[in-house]
Amino acid sequence: MTILVLGVGNLLLSDEGVGVRVAEALEARYVLPVEVSVIDGGTAGMELLEPIANADRMILLDAVTADHPPGTLVTMEGEDLPAFFRTRLSPHQLGLPEVLATATLTGDLPNEMVLFGVVPESLKTGMELSSTVAGTVDELLGHVTARLEAWGVTVTEKSA
Amino acid sequence: MRITIDPITRIEGHLRIDCEVDGGKVTKAWSSGQMWRGIEQILLGRDPRDAWAITQRICGVCTTVHAITSIRAVENALDMEIPLNAQYIRNLIMGAHGVHDHIVHFYHLSALDWVDIVSALDADPVATSKLAESLSTWKLNGAHEMRAVQDKLKSFVASGQLGIFANGYWGHPAMKLSPEVNLLAAAHYLQALEVQRKANMIVTILGSKTPHIQNVAVGGVSNAINLDSQSALNMERLYHVKTLIDEVGDFVKNAYLVDVAAIGAFYADWTGYGSGVTNYLSVPDMPIDTKGTQFTLPGGFIEGGDMGTFQAISNYQDKYFEDNVAESVKHAWYEYSGDGKARHPYDGETNPAYTDFQDDGKYSWVKAPTFKGMRAQVGPLANVLGMFAAGHEPTERYLKHVVGMASSLLGSEIPLTALHSTIGRHAARAVRCAVLYETLADQWNRLVQNIGKGDLTTFNKPVFPKGEIKGFGYHEAPRGTLSHWCVIENGKIKNYQCVVPTTWNAGPRDDNDTPGPYEASLMDNPIADPELPLEVLRTVHSFDPCLACAIHVADPDGREVVKVKVL
Incomplete structure (x- = not known):
């Protein structure tokens, strides 16, 4: 079984990059078995078809604008995910929504998908997370590792 | 009447196109970038060795090209020599990325601007296969394959979820292909999804990761070469790369080139639309020496569509290129200090000055670049014409092949001047893709031979002097000439400007009020139905627009109802 942890977002627009930051933290702090691949997807498009098509299960990490205060953690599962990504005005030529739609067409969509996200506070040009969103990274990471464990993966924290 | 398309779908960034339409054709056009790109400001004060990792975040589609160009700009400022292995490895990455992107x-x-997916449901798979096999020897053109594709499309359409095909202009009067040609194109659409994965795998193997390559550095690449080590670039990986190059090349030569020729022949009227700005700028690429004075692919400037005016840009120190680039903000939402006239990128400023959309004033976040004071079109067409003018043999061969095939399908001779058009940009992109394939094979041979000689060097250490230095780097990227310009003071970035391909093509009017390439190319385009301006999309998409800046936040409060659960 292959599991993909995919962090997406633009690192140059502060909280927009939180998905990538959480993916980085996962790789930095945990020892993961070979069947788990962690990818910093940035704002890429069709390059992501390969890892997504190869995955049986996928955890997506992203900033999510929702009707909730900044820093609120949100989640979404299964079939809601492609529909969810269709709702946003993708600034990308062929962004994640199109990649997921393409994977649907080719029958390559992972069997199980979950999104963990956080409502951003700042989308200003800059490479730092706002303190509100930076404060949620550990909690998001906890959801990711818990899900990996629920999927039968042994996740070990690296010794300091 | 006036039509506004905002945003142009399937487009990077957020591009708005306004057209005045009179008597069924476009009489005036405006191209407007609707987002601010202030990313250069993040770079100020940083270590120049880190700039590439930051600039590759400018755009999700063009990560690799910004990384390489940034590195070249800093190396240029330091007047560095780059080990041959590093040049070849970078060239392989860029070439594979280019093939993938095209x-x-x-x-x-863009194919779906010309191909009607719904019409493909009515095709006869056997007739489709016969047609395809009369055009090429591509292995996946059989009747069985065509029937399988048609069944897949049928079940997809029957499910009521058109998904990726939801926004098409199906049944539009400007759609002219027969059901069989539509089915053939749909089959290759699906096959191309597999092929692009292979092209991208080359980038992954050599660049360590994708979509953000990890292996480049100011001074070379970080790949360790050891033919016997499992953890380094070894013979097994190199042969895997070679296999992928050949598989991708097979598709490019036997499917992509053929499809473009067929679409060109069936839409021959579109060789009469979309020329616009016929000053063409491209730069040489695929350096094959340590100093950047010899290149596999030539580039230069052509004025007024006249190949005889071609002037080559020949090295990384080329003053003809360095001195002749400027950017105007007269019609862009920025202001310059001083007289406000067009500025050279070294002196560039990024001070926002937003007004409303003013038809005769400022109307875009994109600046308007000029070369020798003139507007210039960049992209595969500019590149192919430049290489052709320079006498580059593979370019000439593939160009004649495509134009010849289209001519025989049409039943009359298509002149090379037909390339100055909307269809011409697609033809040139396919030609460039085939040229890049050959270049990949050539670079692979050079790399293996050089390693065979015992040269394993991949990196020269950069040393930053005290005081101020300046440099520029360029790359002939998939969308055209990309340049980065940096000023470094005491080892820190003092100024940084990226002049990206879409800036050249999508820029607004300049200091002389001369329209940019998008704007000029839309003039006189026919508009069959102003409510469904497919023709405008055809011309704009032919440039492969990419307004890199990319805000990316997901918004669940959109059209569809989805359930977000608070954790």
């Missing part, structure tokens, strides 16, 4: 652009971004 295939995706044609099949997955």
Whole structure:
């Protein structure tokens, strides 16, 4: 079984990059078995078809604008995910929504998908997370590792 | 009447196009970038060795090209020599990225402007296969394959979820292909999804990761070469790369080139639309020496569509290129200090000055670049014409092949001047893709031979002097000439400007009020139905637009109802 942890977002627009930051933290702090691949997807498009098509299960990490205060953690599962990504005005030529739609067409969509996200506070040009969103990274990471464990993966924290 | 398309779908960034339409054709056009790109400001004060990792975040589609160009700009400022292995490895990465990008652009971004997917449901699979086999020897053109594709499309349409095909202009009067040609194109659309994955795998193997390569550095690449080590670039990986190059090349030569020729022949009227700005700028690429004075692919400037005016740009120190680039903000939402006139990128400023959309004033976040004071078109067409003018043999061969095939399908001779058009940009992109394939094979041979001689060097250490230095780097990227310009003071970045391909093509009017390439190319385009301006999209998409800046936040409060659960 292959599991993909995919962090997406633009690192140059502060909280927009939180998905990538959480993916980085996962790789930095945990020892993961070979069947788990962690990818910093940035704002890429069709390059992501390969890892997504190869995955049986996928955890997506992203900033999510929702009707909730900044820093609120949100989640979404299964079939809601492609529909969810269709709702946003993708600034990308062929962004994640199109990649997921393409994977649907080719029958390559992972069997199980979950999104963990956080409502951003700042989308200003800059490479730092706002303190509100930076404060949620550990909690998001906890959801990711818990899900990996629920999927039968042994996740070990690296010794300091 | 006036039509506004905002945003142009399937487009990077957020591009708005306004057209005045009179008597069924476009009489005036405006191209407007609707987002501010202030990314250069993040770079100020940083270590120049880190700039590439930051600039590759400018755009999700063009990560690799910004990384390489940034590195070249800093190396240029330091007047560095780069080990041959590093040049070849970078060239392989860039070439593979280019092939990937061209295939995706044609099949997955623009083909559906010309191909009617719904019409393909009515095709006869046997007739489709016969037609395809009369055009090429591509292995996946059989009747069985065509029937399988048609069944897949039928079940997809029957499910009521058109998904990726939801926004098409199906049944539009400007759609002219027969059901069989539509089915053939749909089959290759699906096959191209597989092929682009292979092209991208080359980038992954050599660049350590994708979509953000990890292996480049100011001074070379970080790949360790050891033919016997499992953890380094070894013979097994190199042969894997070679296999992938050949598989991708097979598709490019036997499917992509053929499809473009067929679409060109069936839409021959579109060789009469979309020329616009016929000053063409391209730069040489695929350096094959340590100093950047010899290149596999030539580039230069052509004025007024006249190949006789071609002037080559010949090295990384070339003053003809360095001195002749400027950017105007007269019609862009910025202001310059001083007289406000167009500025050279070294002196560039990024001070926002937003007004409303003013037809005769400022109307875009994109600046308007000029070369020798003139507007210039960049992209595969500019590149192919430049290489042709320079006498580059593979370019000439593939160009004649495509134009010849289209001519025989049409039943009359298509002149090379037909390339100055909307269809011409697609033809040139396919030609460039085939040229890049050959270049990949050539670079692979050079790399293996050089390693065979015992040269394992991949990196020269950069040393930053005290005081101020300046440099520029360029790359002939999939969408055209990309340049980065940096000023470094005491080892820190003092100024940084990126002049990206879409800036050249999508820029607004300049200091002389001369329209940019998008704007000029839309003039006189026919508009069959102003409510469904497919023709405008055809011309704009032919440039492969990419307004890199990319805000990316997901918004669940949109059209569809989805359930977000608070954790």
